[in-house]
Amino acid sequence: MTYLIGTGMTGGYGGTDILHNCSITAEKGEIAVIVGPNGAGKSTAMKAIFGMINIHTGIVTLDGEDISVLSPQARVAKGMAFVPQTSNVFPTMSVEENLEMGAFLRKDDINGTMEQVFDLFPILKDKRSQNAGELSGGQRQQVAVGRALMTQPKVLMLDEPTAGVSPIVMDELFDNIIEVAKAGITILMVEQNARQALNIADKGYVLVQGRNKFTDTGEKLLNNHEVRKSFLGG
Amino acid sequence: MEDIINAFLLMSNFVFVPAIAYGSQLALGAVGVTLVYGILRFSNFAHGDTMAFGTMVVILFTWFFQAYGINLGPLPTAILALPFGILFTIIFLLACDKLVYKFYRERKAVPVTYLIASVGIMFVLNGIIRFIIGPNDQRFADGERFIIKAKEMKQLLGTAEGVSIKVSQGLTFVTAFIVVVVLFWFLNKTRTGKSMRAFSDNEDLALLSGISPDKVVTVTWILVAILATIAGTLYGLDKSFKPFTYFMLLLPIFASAIVGGLGNPLGAIAGGYVIAFSEIMITYPYKKFISYMVPGDWKPDSLVQLLSTDYKFAVSFIILVLVLLFKPTGIFSGKSV
Numbered sequence: 169m170t171y172l173i174g175t176g177m178t179g180g181y182g183g184t185d186i187l188h189n190c191s192i193t194a195e196k197g198e199i200a201v202i203v204g205p206n207g208a209g210k211s212t213a214m215k216a217i218f219g220m221i222n223i224h225t226g227i228v229t230l231d232g233e234d235i236s237v238l239s240p241q242a243r244v245a246k247g248m249a250f251v252p253q254t255s256n257v258f259p260t261m262s263v264e265e266n267l268e269m270g271a272f273l274r275k276d277d278i279n280g281t282m283e284q285v286f287d288l289f290p291i292l293k294d295k296r297s298q299n300a301g302e303l304s305g306g307q308r309q310q311v312a313v314g315r316a317l318m319t320q321p322k323v324l325m326l327d328e329p330t331a332g333v334s335p336i337v338m339d340e341l342f343d344n345i346i347e348v349a350k351a352g353i354t355i356l357m358v359e360q361n362a363r364q365a366l367n368i369a370d371k372g373y374v375l376v377q378g379r380n381k382f383t384d385t386g387e388k389l390l391n392n393h394e395v396r397k398s399f400l401g402g
Numbered sequence: 403m404e405d406i407i408n409a410f411l412l413m414s415n416f417v418f419v420p421a422i423a424y425g426s427q428l429a430l431g432a433v434g435v436t437l438v439y440g441i442l443r444f445s446n447f448a449h450g451d452t453m454a455f456g457t458m459v460v461i462l463f464t465w466f467f468q469a470y471g472i473n474l475g476p477l478p479t480a481i482l483a484l485p486f487g488i489l490f491t492i493i494f495l496l497a498c499d500k501l502v503y504k505f506y507r508e509r510k511a512v513p514v515t516y517l518i519a520s521v522g523i524m525f526v527l528n529g530i531i532r533f534i535i536g537p538n539d540q541r542f543a544d545g546e547r548f549i550i551k552a553k554e555m556k557q558l559l560g561t562a563e564g565v566s567i568k569v570s571q572g573l574t575f576v577t578a579f580i581v582v583v584v585l586f587w588f589l590n591k592t593r594t595g596k597s598m599r600a601f602s603d604n605e606d607l608a609l610l611s612g613i614s615p616d617k618v619v620t621v622t623w624i625l626v627a628i629l630a631t632i633a634g635t636l637y638g639l640d641k642s643f644k645p646f647t648y649f650m651l652l653l654p655i656f657a658s659a660i661v662g663g664l665g666n667p668l669g670a671i672a673g674g675y676v677i678a679f680s681e682i683m684i685t686y687p688y689k690k691f692i693s694y695m696v697p698g699d700w701k702p703d704s705l706v707q708l709l710s711t712d713y714k715f716a717v718s719f720i721i722l723v724l725v726l727l728f729k730p731t732g733i734f735s736g737k738s739v
Contacts, residue, residue: 257604260603265596269608272611
C-alpha cells in the first residue's frame with residue numbers, strides 16, 4: 169500500500185487552476201523528487217499535498233487515510249512536516265528554541281529527538297544558543313529541517329532546500345536527507361538542482377504546466393534522452 | 403568641591419530622579435505598544451486610553467476602599483485596588499478583541515485597517531472614561547508622600563541642596579523593575595512566552611508548528627492590560643489622573659517604542675528612558691546648576707532653559723523624526739515602521 173498518495177489533483181491559488189490532474193505518490197522511507205521548469209507548479213503540487221492550497225478535484229491520502237479536507241495544522245498532527253523555501257526559521261530565537269517550537273504540539277519529552285537532530289547536524293549543537301537569524305544560509309536550512317523533524321514526522325516535505333546555498337553545503341544537505349530517509353521517513357522534495365536531486369531520488373516526477381510529464385525512478389529519468397535534453401541541459 | 407556636590411544633588415533632585423520615574427512609566431507603556439505591534443501587527447492608538455481606563459477603575463476601587471477605611475499604611479491604597487483595575491481592563495480588552503479586532507483578523511485585514519479600528523476604540527474609550535469619572539483632574543495618592551525629604555538630606559549632608567524621593571517615584575521604579583523582570587522571564591523561559599515570540603517572528607511557521615493563534619492573541623491582550631493598568635496607575639500616583647493627559651501620553655509612548663525598535667520589548671524600555679531624559683533635560687532651567695559650576699560673577703541672568711515645558715512634546719516629535727529618518731528600525735533593530 170503506497171504511503172502517501174495525491175491523485176488527480178486539480179486546483180490553484182485563485183480562480184485559475186495551476187495543477188491539472190497531477191499525481192504524486194511516495195512509499196515509506198522513499199525519496200520522491202519533483203522537478204520541472206520554472207512555473208511548472210512544482211511547489212504548488214507540494215502545497216496541495218500539504219493542504220496549503222485548495223484543490224477542487226483529487227484526493228490526498230496518508231497511510232490509507234483520506235486527508236484531503238484537513239488543514240495544514242491538522243496534517244502536521246497526522247505526521248506530516250513541511251519546510252518552506254523561505255522564512256523557514258524563527259530568526260530572533262535561538263537554535264534550541266527553534267527546535268522546541270517545532271515540537272510545540274508534543275507533550276512528551278523532546279530531549280531525545282533534539283539529540284537526534286544534533287547528531288544529524290552537529291554544527292547546530294555548537295550554535296544551539298545562537299539566534300537562527302545570525303546563521304549562514306546552509307546552517308539556517310539545517311535549523312529549518314531540524315525544526316520540522318522535531319515533530320517526529322512520518323513524511324518530510326522540503327520546498328527547494330538547497331536554494332541559495334553553496335554546492336558543498338548542497339551535497340551535505342543531500343547526504344543529510346538520505347540519512348533521514350534511511351530512518352524510515354518518507355521524503356517529498358521540490359528541487360531546482362534537478363540533476364543532483366534525481367541522483368538521490370528513488371522516484372522522480374517531471375511536471376510541465378501543472379501536468380505529470382514523466383514519472384520514473386531517479387536513475388531512469390537521468391538517463392531518459394528527452395528529460396536530459398529538456399531539463400538537464402543535455 | 404562643595405559646589406560640584408551641590409550641582410550634582412540639584413541635578414539629581416530635578417532631573418535624574420523625575421526622569422527615571424517618568425522613564426519607567428513610559429517604558430511600561432511602550433512595552434505594551436510594542437507587544438501589540440510585534441504580535442498582533444498593528445499600532446494600537448487606543449493604548450493611552452487603555453491606560454486611562456485601567457487607572458480609572460483603580461481610582462474607583464481606591465475610593466471604595468478609602469470609604470471603608472481600608473488602607474496600606476505608608477503605601478498608597480491604589481496598590482490594593484490595582485488587581486481590580488487589571489481585571490476590568492483584561493475583560494475590556496478581550497471584549498474589544500472579540501467585537502472588533504477578531505472581525506478584521508478573520509478577513510486578514512491590512513495593518514492600517516486595525517490602526518483605524520484602534521482609533522475608533524480610542525474615541526469610544528475617551529467617551530466612556532469621561533462619562534464615568536469626568537474630564538477633571540483626580541488625585542488619589544494617599545499614605546506617606548516622601549521616602550527621603552530634601553530638607554532631611556540637607557541637614558544630614560550639610561549641603562545647600564538635597565534630593566527628595568517621593569513614594570510614588572520609588573514605587574514606580576521598583577514596580578517597573580519587577581514587572582520587566584517577570585515579563586522577560588515569561589517571554590524567554592515559558593512555553594507560552596516562547597510561542598508568542600515565535601508568532602511574532604514568523605506567523606506562518608508558527609501556525610505550521612501547531613501554535614494556536616487564538617491563545618497567543620488572548621495572552622497578548624492580558625499582558626497588555628496588566629502593563630497598561632500598572633503604567634497608568636503609577637503615572638497617576640506620580641502626577642495626577644486626567645483623561646486628556648493620558649491621551650497625550652500616546653506620543654511619548656509611541657516615540658519610546660519606535661526609538662527602541664518596534665516589536666522589541668528591550669528596546670521599548672531603553673526608548674522610554676531616552677525619551678524621558680531628553681524631555682526633562684531639554685526643558686530644565688540650568689541657571690542654578692550653572693551658578694554652582696562657574697565663578698560667582700559669571701552667573702547667567704536668564705533661566706538657561708532650552709525649551710519651555712509647554713513644548714515638551716516637541717522633544718518626542720523631534721526624536722521620533724530623527725530616528726525615522728536615520729535609523730527606522732530603532733536602536734535595538736526592531737521592525738521598520
